[in-house]
Amino acid sequence: MKTLSQLIKMKDEQTKISMVTAYDFPSAKQAEQARIDMILVGDSLGMTVLGYESTVQVTVEDMIHHGKAVRRGAPNTFVVVDMPIGTVGVCDEDDLKYALKLYQATQANALKVEGAHLVSFIQKATRMGIPIVSHLGLTPQSVGVMGYKLQGGTKEAAVQLIEDAKAMQEAGAVLLVLEAIPSDLAQVISQQLTIPVIGIGAGKETDGQVLVYHDLLNYGIDRQAKFVKQYADFSVGVDGLKQYDNEVKSGEFPSEAHTYRKKIMSEVDIND
Ligand code: KIV
Numbered sequence: 001m002k003t004l005s006q007l008i009k010m011k012d013e014q015t016k017i018s019m020v021t022a023y024d025f026p027s028a029k030q031a032e033q034a035r036i037d038m039i040l041v042g043d044s045l046g047m048t049v050l051g052y053e054s055t056v057q058v059t060v061e062d063m064i065h066h067g068k069a070v071r072r073g074a075p076n077t078f079v080v081v082d083m084p085i086g087t088v089g090v091c092d093e094d095d096l097k098y099a100l101k102l103y104q105a106t107q108a109n110a111l112k113v114e115g116a117h118l119v120s121f122i123q124k125a126t127r128m129g130i131p132i133v134s135h136l137g138l139t140p141q142s143v144g145v146m147g148y149k150l151q152g153g154t155k156e157a158a159v160q161l162i163e164d165a166k167a168m169q170e171a172g173a174v175l176l177v178l179e180a181i182p183s184d185l186a187q188v189i190s191q192q193l194t195i196p197v198i199g200i201g202a203g204k205e206t207d208g209q210v211l212v213y214h215d216l217l218n219y220g221i222d223r224q225a226k227f228v229k230q231y232a233d234f235s236v237g238v239d240g241l242k243q244y245d246n247e248v249k250s251g252e253f254p255s256e257a258h259t260y261r262k263k264i265m266s267e268v269d270i271n272d
Helices: 004-012 025-033 060-073 092-106 119-128 140-146 155-171 183-192 236-250
Strands: 017-021 038-041 078-082 110-114 132-137 175-179 197-200 208-211
Touching (some): 038 060, 078 092, 110 119, 119 155
Parallel strands (some): 017 038, 110 132, 132 175
16 A cells, blocks of 8 residues: 555656545445555545536535445555545534545544635544545635636746645645646646645646546546546446346346256245
């Protein structure tokens, strides 16, 4: 498993860091088999596996349920688990309670939080010993306010984002995720921070990249963002299911090869 100091070393040596989301045992197992550096149990699971419109409905129980499955599937990969909306930034005391619960239950290596307003939470969690990843730029939990659109696109917004990123590092964040921002801005932030910066829709100059499993494998996805590249096509599963349906109906399945042929009924008196 990559440690935080190894991830920092990768940044220093300009070795790019790969991260992918996973939400269950098989996807985590695949990510570990593929030797991806880090797994994110993102609250994007609200859309990808629970069928919600956004991440806003996701609960801490959902994150624990999926986080535990991912840990079982990838015991040797650095796993980050998202803190869902409402579990952080609402009530100071609850913040740490939820963070501790999530951290302990999922055995994550770090937790991720969205937004620049969480300086004091990051400080407190860090003091308690919980590594925190900060997520800036487009933060999907705030979709109701900011929508799904490019962030940091004006001079003022870019300057603010640079300041926010520095404040996150100063507060103790161990990594930064930057989503949907101009690539030159992401490049400057990555250069100015000592912690690794992982981009999604932030160009190629960040220290690493993260993509959503279901997006990059085209698994149950209706729309793709501009920044997604599709690496495989899991929609082929529908063809398999159609063929199964046809073969059940035609009687072709199950064949001899899929049938237990031990003769038992000659020994059974069905009138007993
Ligand atoms: O929830 C998630 O999958 C994320 C990534 C998009 C970074 O936060």
